[in-house]
Amino acid sequence: MAALLLTPAVRAFGAKGFWHALIAGILGAGAAAIGTSWVNTLALCAAAIGCALLTTVDLAVHRLPRAILVPTYATVIPLLVATAAHEGAWDALLRACLAALTLGAFYFLLGALAPSGIGFGDVTFAPLLGLVLGWFGWAQVLAATLATFICAGVAAVALLITRRATARTRIAFGPWMVFGAASVLWML
Template identity: 45%
Template sequence: MPSTLRRAISEITPYRTPVLVASVPAAVWAVWASGPGWSTPALVVLAVASTALFAIDASTHRLPDAIVGPTAAAVAVLLTVAALADSAFDALLRAALGGLALGAAYLALHLVNPAGLGFGDVKLAGVLGAVGAWYGWPVLWGVALVPFLVGGLVAVALLVSRRASRTTAIAFGPYMLVGAALALTGARLGLLA
């Protein structure tokens, strides 16, 4: 068994029940959110991987390379196949630019405050940016901004309820994933045009 696969399995094992339970609805949502088309497998892979990333980051404040890396590679290959099948080279270019742009923005935030935003968040941002941009520039904006809105609202609620203080570390990966899902859902519903 390849070492990356062994590491991914070891990262997921403590969370296997919630990940397995959440993977099916995540995959169903991805099929719906992507609409009919060749990009569906890429979104399904990202959605299923997101269930593991969400559980792990919420618990350990880590987004493991053993999951983010293969997910990024699979999404890149599947979007390339989708572009070839649909002659959607404009969408592929937009995805590449969106991934680079959002990854670079998160890298800048990481460099400003490494303790506030981990490098796993930077790598995940590239994947989410690529997928969001595949569906259009407005979706990329949603993928970029909604996580900060959702994370900010939750942080305020935690502060007000005194379940957290100003120094409490909060994993940002789950908010990135929820924000991306909300942006893609908004796009599917025609709210992001």
């Protein structure tokens, strides 16, 4: 439903509907597999839909728009609070919030040190992934962050070697953030 409501916003940024539907389906299937309860599965599916939309937009126009980020946060946060209440997992919620703050601060620092490398969209997107990853543990937060940078780096080197990019070519980083998070969560 959220994907249908946000489709005009996604199309306004030049993304193709097929790709966000495909990515949402793949991420949603993963969310259903690792959800600890029906409420947690809803939170993960909401995050998956937001990540799918953000990935397609970032690939198309190198932006992570607030028009998608804000509704995703507004859906995921209350669902994680409901999950904590339903499961009595207040420690997981606290860890998720701390992970969101930590990733947000880390990406903010990277953006401040290298503004041409990490954009503000990546900085505002990182806490969302921190919430989801932090729910499952600090090891997942660290592993996903490492996977993100390693995979993005390998892809950038491959593009340079094949001469499909130069050192000044901007590469969408949001999809690599999603890939890093999803790959770690799929290993749970």
